[in-house]
Amino acid sequence: MYLLNTNKAMKNIGIILILCCIMHTCTGGIYAQTRVNLPQNKNIIANFVLNEDDTTRYVNHYLFEQAYQVIEAMLTGKQEKSFREALFWVECAYLQGTLDKTAFDKQIDDLTRELKVMASYDKKAPTKDMALNYAIFTLFYRPCPLNNNTPYTYDIRAIIAERDRYQYGLVTHLLEEGKGSCRSLPYLYKILADEIGAEAYLVAAPMHFFIRHRDHNGKWWNLETTTGSFRSSGSIIDEMHVPEAGIRSGLYMNNYDINAELVLCLYDLASIYEDLTGVYSNFFIRKCYTLGLQYSSPHIIESRKVEDMRYQLNKTAWNMGLRKEEELINNPVLSIRHKELEDEEKKIKDIGYYEFSPEEYRIQLERLVNYVNTPK
Secondary structure, three states: OOOOOOOHHHOOOEOOOOOOOOOOOOOOOOOHHHOOOOOOOOOOOOOOOOOOOOHHHOOOHHHHHHHHHHHHHHHOOOOOOOHHHHHHHHHHHHOOOOOOHHHHHHHHHHHHHHHHHHHHOOOOOOOHHHHHHHHHHHHHHOOOHHHOOOOOEEOOHHHHOOOOHHHHHOHHHHHHHOEEOOOHHHHHHHHHHHHHOOOOEEEEEOOEEEEEEEOOOOOEEEEEOOOOEEEOHHHHHHHOOOOHHHHHHOOOOOEOOHHHHHHHHHHHHHHHHHHHHOOOOOHHHHHHHHHHHHHOOOOOOHHHHHHHHHHHHHHHHHHOOOOEHHHHHOOOOHHHHHHHHHHHHHHHHHOOOOOOOHHHHHHHHHHHHHHHHOOO
C-alpha cells in the first residue's frame, strides 16, 4: 500500500496510509507469486517511525552483505561470473548461513559428470548440444538412475504454504527433494546447462521463468520447466499476459545473458531480504537495484527502485505532516521527488513491466493446482 498515485481517479483525495498494513503486495518477478496474501510477518514495518537502515534489527544481515559482495565482485570483473556461485550465496543468506558449500558443489559436480556421460551415449541426437540438453531433460522429466527413477515435480507449497514459502522455491530444496517451482526448476536447468556446456537460456515472462534452447535446424524451443512441456512463444505471451512493450524493450521473452542472471540474483536477494526482515526500502535494497541497473536494463529489478522511491517519499511526506497530495505537490522539495517518481513509473510502464491482478493470479494458481493434482 502506498500513499501517492497520479492516476486520475486518485487525484485530490487524502493521502491514505494504513499503518497496520504496510505489508507490501507483490510487484512482479520470480518471487511475486510467493508474496501474494502472505500472513503478516511480525517484523513488517508497521509505521514510519522505525529506522529501516538499522540493520541490528536483523541479526543475519551480514549474510546478505556477503551475497551482495560476491555478486558485486562478479559484475565488476573482480571475480569470475557464475550464476551457480551467485545463487548459492543468495540461498545461503535465506537459510541463515546453514548451507554447506562443499555439499552443494558436490551435488552439482556429480550431476554434471553423469549428465555428460549420459549425453555421450545418445547416438540418436542430431548434435552434441541437443544430446546435452536432452540429458538434462531426462534428469528432470524421465525416470532414470540420476533422479532415483522419480522425475522432478512442481512443489505446490511454493505458492500455497502459509509459512516459509520461499524455501520450496530454492534450488537447494529441489536438489534435496526433487520438487521445485518456476524459480528453482529453470534456475537448476540453466546451472547444469552451463556446467555441461549446453546452450540454454533463462527467459522471463511476468511472474515466471522458462528455458529456451534450439535444435539442429536453428529453431528455438521454449521449455516450460514446471510441466516438462514445450510451448510456442505465442501461447506464453497470451497466457502470461506479456505486454507488447515488454517484448519490444527486451524485458520479457528475451534470452538472459550472464549479467542479467546475476542481476536476477540481486533481485532475489532483495526479495528474500524483505521476506525475512519486513523491510523493502532501505540502503541495502537501494544498493541492490542501483548496482543491478548498471549492468542489466531493462530488468525486473526496476520494480525495486519504484517501490523504494514510493515508500521513502511517502514516509517523508507523512512525517512532515502532509496528508493531501496537493500539499506534497506544492512543497518545493518534495514536488521534485514526486516528479522523479512519476518519471520512474512512466519508465517502468514504457518498458512493459506487468503485474498480475488478483484475478489473473487466481486463474494462474488454479491452472497450476489442477495440473499438479492431475494423475500423470
